[in-house]
Every structure is written in C-alpha cells, then in structure tokens.
Amino acid sequence: MASSLSRGIPVLVAVFSLVAVLCDGFPTTMTLERAFPVSGDVELSQLIARDRARHGRMLQSTTGGIVDFPVHGTFNPFLVGLYYTKVQLGSPPKDFYVQIDTGSDVLWVSCSSCSGCPSKTDLEIPLNSFNPRSSSSASAISCSDQRCTKGIQSSDATCSAQDNQCSYSFQYGDGSTTSGYYVSDSFHFDNVQGGGESQTANSSAAVVFGCSTAVSGQLTKTDRAVNGIFGFGQQSLSVISQLASQGITPKVFSHCLKGDDAGGGILVLGEIMEPNMIYTPLVPSQSHYNLNLESISVNGQELNIDPSVFATSSTGGTIIDSGTTLAYLAEKAYEPFVTAIDAAVSQSIQRVPAKDNQCYLVTSRFSS
Template sequence: MGPLFPAGILIAVVVFHATVVLSSFPATLHLERGVPASHKLKLSQLKERDRVRHSRMLQSSGGGVVDFPVQGTFDPFLVGLYYTRLQLGSPPRDFYVQIDTGSDVLWVSCSSCNGCPVSSGLHIPLNFFDPGSSPTASLISCSDQRCSLGLQSSDSVCAAQNNQCGYTFQYGDGSGTSGYYVSDLLHFDTILGGSVMNNSSAPIVFGCSTLQTGDLTKPDRAVDGIFGFGQQDMSVISQLASQGITPRVFSHCLKGDDSGGGILVLGEIVEPNIVYTPLVPAQPHYNLNLQSIYVNGQTLAIDPSVFATSSNQGTIIDSGTTLAYLTEAAYDPFISAITSTVSPSVSPYLSKGNQCYLTSSRFIF
C-alpha cells in the first residue's frame, strides 16, 4: 500500500534448513526416525515438535524473535495481498492486518469508524478496536513525545480542541484513512534461545482508524487494518527494538504458489543460506539498486540510469503493492521481450492500458 513509485519484482524465497557434516570419504550417514513407527503421538504433540523445530530456524543474535502467521497470496484473482493476525488490547482481541513494507504505522479499524467494512470476502472475522473497553489502553496527546514520532513521516496531526494526536494516511492507490493514536498491549509469542515464551506482551502506539476511503472500504478483500513495516520510529519494529524485545530487523518470505502464506518474523533467519543485496541508505523506503532485467536468459538493453535511486525514484520493495511497476523506459523493452518470448499460441492484447496475454485457460497480466 506504499506509494506507487517504480518498484522491482518481489521474489519469493524458499528457505531450507540443512545440517552439513564434514568428514573423510567414503562416509556413511545413519538416519533415524524422530518418532519410532511403533509409537503414536497425538496431533498436539506433533504440532509442538514442529513448532520447536521451526523456532531453531529463527535464532537471532540480538534479542528474541516474534513470529507471525502469514496468509494470503500474490494472485490478484484470488486475494492479491498478504496479511497476518495480531492480538491487541486487554483482553486480547484478534485483528487481521495487511503486511505492508511501503508504510510505517500499524493501524486498525476503530469502534467509531466511518466507512470501515463490516465483513470480508477473505472469510475472516473483522473486529473494531474500542479503547474504552480495554483497561490498558490510553490516548496519545499532542504533548506526548511519542506523537512527535509520527512527524517523521509527516502524518501526525493535532486536534487543538482535545489535544489528541491524530494521523492521516494517503496510499498510492488513492485510498486513505485517518484517526488517532492510542497505546495498548501487543500480545505475541517470543522465541529466545530455541525456547518459545508464551503470552508475552509490550505496549505499542498504533492508529485507531475513524475514517476510511477508496479501496479500503471494499468488502471483497477487506482486513482490519495495515501493518506498516517501514523504517521510521513509529513502526512496531522500531518500538519493540527500543524496548529491547527484538532486534530492529524483520524477515519476510512470500510464497509464490496458490497456497500462499510464507514467513514473517521480527528478527533474523540466520541459518539458511540466503543471498543478500544491500539497501540504499538514507531513503524513506526500502530501496534497492536494480541494475538490469533478464528475460529468457537475455539482458535487456535498458540504460542503468533508469534505475538510479533518488528521493523519488529507484526500486522500492513494497509488499503492499500487488503488481510490479516500472518506468516507461524499462517497461516497454520488458514487455516487448516477454511478447517475443511467449508461445505463438498466446495472443497479446491490451486491457485497460495493461499488456495482457490470452491463453486457453486464463488471462495473464
């Protein structure tokens, strides 16, 4: 849901966990069953074994790791977004929020929201946060130092009549939301040293939405709010890091098949062999130095200056944007290369300004 600047293509990373043993050859590997065939375990026991195994992958050198479930897919014909479930308030209530690396703030629909959807085509229950029903909730005043954190991204506004710290967000697709900031408990499970610590919580500041417009109001893919994973101090990542709960880093893996899902943790995945690319420093978003584009093994003849990063250009990794966007100088040769590569049985055509390809079974954008 971040600004629709030219963006690179998001690539799902499949993570494998392997143990390598070095010895002289020939070598014999002895495999043993974790659970003997003669033994039977309850489903709850098997799930707990898998949970512990998963936790070993999520070790981090600084602080604990908070693991969130991931639902949704990249496919705009199915869902077209990735979302997770959070627990906020006292007692904890579930909220389903879109995962968005293109914005900074977590916000959810508030009990007094105007235009907020009340049902979702994603078959998830929608909730409204009510600060008055949570004894651990408190409003953020304009004089509160935490209100100034929102000024980093120029979204904080102050209502003089009630000294209440508010916000207004406008997203690249034209949708928007406004509301006020509250502080309450975020509940989570922390993985630390291979052990799962249940029922952890920490106070965080997040938005309580009282108005939504545009696509945010549509019930077909409605969620309770947006989970911003940006770099500013108001992000949940920064807030938990400042309390020493997690490191100021997150790991996000998007599954690219129809089953969707993936990995989302506050912390590092340190064991698997992962290829890294540096982020461009001093940028408001997660910018990369895109150097070239390959189609069918051939490098496209695109001037590298097209991908140069500045205050309003470059390649932004934005999990809240369903599609990849390219500048015209890169888009035209990219589409031409794809068109010349696809099978002759595929017919290219334009639909609402988008290059599409007609096959016997479905449309491919």
C-alpha cells in the same frame, strides 16, 4: 533494518549436531550426528523451528527474542492479492487481521466509530473494530507526547492544538485513504527465546498504533477487506522500532512469501537464515526499503535501458513494498520490458488487449 525475501520453496538440507567426548577436561573425540534421518522427507516447518531456536539463542543475549506471526493470503490478484497476519491488541486481547505492508510505517486498525470501514469480507476472517473504552490498558496520545513529536518529524503524525490529540492521515499508492488518532495499548505476541531448547512465552508490550475513524477507496471493498494495515517501515512509530527500542526484539525482520496459490509464508521480528537465500543490500538513508536495480533481462538478454532510470533518489528508485500486489516500472523501463516479453511469447498464443495492457490467453499450464 533488513527485509529478507525468499520464494518460500521447501529445501531439504542436512543438519548435524556436534557431540564432544571429554576426557580429563580435554576433548578426545568429536563425532557428527545427524539431527534428521538420511532418508525420508523433512517438513520445512521442522527446519525452520530448529533454525529459529538456534537464532533465538543468538539474539537473546543482545537484542531479545523472536516474535513470530502467521501469514495468510497469496500474491494472486485473482484470489486475494495481499498477505495478511493476525495481531492481538488491548486488554482483554482482541484479534485483528491486518495487511502486511513494508511500504508504510504505522500499524492501524478500524475503530468502533469508523466511517467507511467494511463490515464484512470475502476472506474467511472475522472483522473486528477497536474500541479504546473497552480496553483497560488503552490511553490516548497527546500532542506533547514524545512519540507524537517523533511521528510528526517522519510525517506519520499530525497534531491539533484544539483537542491536543495526536492524529494521522495517510494516502496510499492506489488512492485509498485512512485517518484517525493514535492510542497506546497492549500488543500481545509469542516471544521465542533461547536457552537449551527454544521456549515460547506469551508476552505483551505497550505500543502506539492508529485507531482509524475513516477510510476510503480500495480499503472499503469487501472482496479483500481486512481490519487494517501493519506497517513494517523503519520510522519511530513502526511496531518494529517500538519493540526494538524497548529491547524486546532486534531491529530486523524476516518476511518470506510463498509464490504459489497456497500462499502464506513466514513473518518474524528477528532473523531467520534460509538455505540458498540470495541477498541484496538496501540503500541506506531512505524513507522506504530501496534497493539498487541495475538491469532487466528477458530470456537471458539484458534490455537496452538507461541505468539512470533505476537511480535511487528521494523521489525515485526501486522500493520493496509487500503491500503492493503488482510490480511497477518507470515508463522508460516498462515499454522495452513489455516489448521483450511480447517478442518472447510464441506467436501461436492468442493476444488479448485489456485496459491498455497486453494479456495472453493460454489453455494449458506452463512455467513462467
């Protein structure tokens, strides 16, 4: 499985359609026609829609269609500090806004009996809770269920012989925790299929997700409260793996984030080819999406950091995690990096220490 990350900057490209003129069954002339005019701006959404249709046709023949999700939020920790999307669960379907997290596997939402789940948020979204009794298609997952067994193998599930209920308990990097039990219910989505012009069909599939009965830590805060977390990991209980195993979508997703205060971006189950995208291979056989970080440079100068600091192992390496607001470095890489940044910043700029971190006070906009 691959995660595609980009800066989300609109790029104008020339897109052409190939037209063949047939004579007695053989092509005699071939002309190129522009799909978009030479002059004038083209919205990025138009390019993406055309690209998605093209790739939808390619993917349909082997691995199903493409599922598209709206992306909200920004990277800016002083505004939102997270990216989230909307999912629809249950029968009848109900909206839930969940944080996008490539660092975990499971989709979970607040349950109606949740302790500590926030009841209000500073984000302009409704906060709903999931009630299995209110959904005609919901069913509990027992310990004997094969899906629970696979979840136990990946440490995404636990089982209590006392009540025969497949459960979970997670702790995230910021110390937040959540626990609850698994249910199976309808997951609703727009499936983009190929065939001539792209077609969008309302579809649904039965997926297993978490019904959280307790949360703690940052998950209880109202300033950035959402309905739950949408794990995009690669284990069997991730929605990506479940839909791929049913032949609905390919086992690949594209996650492009806008790096400005406007935020948003693109999130699809499927592949989107973006112009000028730079790729890096992921390290195979890892529980997370690890990559090989080789070095760090500041102002074009490579820092003197032992490469072993970046080595990928079962307990280390560099992880791509959309659920983490900040970037974190090992101490032996962090110290020379911060020192180099400080040396690169003009001495005329005021230094402001804040909680053991070095901050800089600037009065005008600048490019980083």
